[in-house]
Amino acid sequence: MSYREERKFSLDKANFSGSAGVDFSKYESIEDLKELWNDTLEKGMHGICFSMYEDGQEPGDTITEEQVERRVKILKPYTKWIRSFSCIEGNEHIPRMAKKHGIKNLAGAWLGDDFEKNELEIAGLIQLAKEGCVDIAAVGNEVMYRKDLTEDQLLEYIYRVKDALKGMDIPVGYVDAYYEFSHRPRITEACDVILSNCYPYWEGCSIEHSLSHMQQMFGQAAAAGNGKKIIITETGWPSKGESLRGAHSTEENAMKYFINAQAWSAKDNVDIFYFSSFDESWKVGAEGVVGAYWGLWDKHEKLKF
Template structure:
């Protein structure tokens, strides 16, 4: 595992980009590809997005600390950090349990157009941070992408959290699609760290070009970041469920994408939270069939390949 537990080594003095080449799928049998995928997982990754919900559960359900603990224990040998998306309905257990197991945390408050829930989320994030469970605080996730709040409202929440955490040495940021930081320089201005989601899949990019496309997306974030540290907060590829233009969901693509993404971010020391840990059945609604198949583990909590 080595360097993963030493925390976030941000390179503030410029960004190196070793242009990692992706693996050539035509040179691997399915068994060889699975072996390389598994070796990549076992060598460890900087971070992973926490999947909360079992079959039959969905956001809104209250999740027990026992369930969180079971899943954190499964992920612990493979990662140095865990990202959570909410601070209510049992999600507040995730950073507490992760810290107990010696993992770093990127803790998100989920913001939407529900102002009452937003209050609970913001208060929850502040409380977790003050209790020592937060290494990086994320105020909102893809709020602008979804048009849930205005930029002014969002910046208000970010400022509020920054003021509440002043003096605690916890970087505060906001998660969104990579291009939102170019569109809204104010986001960069009010963030300590730039938290960017990079999804070649959702732009219909064929798998053979996906790593290069992700590197270009990251380059766009570097251009917007004004020298501030960057974390890739989500990237991944679905293992089944159809496709989007040139992007096809499937096991070979999902394995190649993971291998390529982890190799490139390791070589460049770019902190990454891979999306996602476990397949989640409830996700089919919003994202179509592919929504349920982004995990490195299946819904029964077994490694997928």
């Protein structure tokens, strides 16, 4: 996609007012909104979450280096950072390809109740860091939320990685829902950086109040962090699927949420990793129909709007 001089709408000129977000009333048609969405995307993001799997693929499948690089190349013009979720089964290609293409990487080791896999993940994260492919290391993702490990078990993994990366100037953190950092001070203390997932959609929030709700989530994580850097490691809005109380999955709402998130990120210098890059069909089983429609690109790697 190339810049179009004739574009009428620009995020720079949009009326953005704090927690209220952009005033969308002057965008009279869905086509006007799509134009603003495209303009916002072309201005670039801080970061995006990497969607790994094509149709017919799912976690547990080993993904090729070629597939990863193809998708990294698609994302490259739009983002400074990529977030990966695992260090095995082909996921280890993501930080290497990000580095190859000049993109910074938040690399994650996926931890769960399979302790043999956990060892492979931790070893993979440490190896990638030693190769110079990791800018921020995330030890686990929503482990406390899923109750896969105890706090003591998670802390042991976090401190192992911190010890292995000592002297490498790589911040080490843990990713979870924003409120977990208030409830688990030992984990918060162990983290160099607070990696917070903030989803107004999953709390049934209406699109009209979604930006202010995300800001409140960020504020709660910041209060728990007590001066540590806070990064929103996931936030997004699905473009299709079920509704959840006041949160409706529509193309219009997905565009509005993305525009507001990026406007706030730029205005207040908040680091956000948007979720996600590509639609992934396998997520239907995990989250219902809505799970397959979180991407900015569709499952065929085409921009949605």
